[in-house]
Amino acid sequence: MRTVTFGMNISLDGYCDHNLFSPDEEVMEYFTSTMDGVDLYFFGRVMYELMFPYWDDVAKDQSGSPSENEFARRFSAIDRVVVSRSLEVNDPKARVIRSNPVEELSKLKQQPGxxxxxxxxxxxxDFIAAGLIDEFKLVVHPGLAGNGRLLLPPGSLTEKLDLKLTEKIHFKSGSVALHYVKQ
Structure with missing residues (x-):
């Protein structure tokens, strides 16, 4: 069975809008390392549109910093599933599904890979409730956002999920990478 990992940038007050953060070289290298052993990304429409075609373009023209270029090269090479009822994509690495993301992720988790x-x-x-997320890799940035999208809105979980911290990395920027697994 494949391991399913959830990864995200987050502020100290629990907001996770990617536009709030500007990862430095060290954090970008960390995110590149999180791709080791990953052969599939599972996106919602909003995140997919935030990431692509931006990172594909950086990979093609090498327009970023050295760490951004390496992230882009590796990130763009990985296959992806996008959940959307309306999005049409012209992306040879992407497959769009229109419904039942929990069922689809569950099937993919059972497949070899x-x-x-x-x-x-x-x-x-929904993924947490279905028991599909095995690991959480969060990078906590040293700042308070005050608004945006919360990682988990109040009342969105029906049960508490106990996690075990397996790794903590401190970056010079003050950001901290936290790796948790389900207990």
């Missing part, structure tokens, strides 16, 4: 990385805040409560 490497790890699956989930990058969708909107579907996270």
């Amino acid at each position: 490497k790890n699956i990385s989930v990058d969708s805040v909107s579907m996270l409560p």
Whole structure:
């Protein structure tokens, strides 16, 4: 069975809008390392549109910093599933599903392959409730956002989920990478 990991940037007050953060070289290298062993990304429409075609373009023209270029090269090479009722994509690495993301992720988890990385805040409560998320890799940034999208809205979980911290990395920027697994 494949391992499903949820990864996200987050502020100290629990907000996870990617536009709030500007990861430095060290944090970008960390995110690149999280792709080791991943052969599939599972996106919601919003996150997919935030990430693509931006990172594909950086991979093609090498327009970022050295760490951004390496992230883009590796990130763009990984297959992806996108959940959307309306999005049409012209992306040879992407497959769009229109409904039942919990059922689809459950099927993918049972198939042979490497790890699956989930990058969708909107579907996270449903994935947690279905027991599909095995690991959480959060990078906590040293700042308070005060608004935006919360990682988990109040009342979105029906049961408490106990996690075990397996790794903690401190970055010079003050950000901290936290790796948790289900107990």
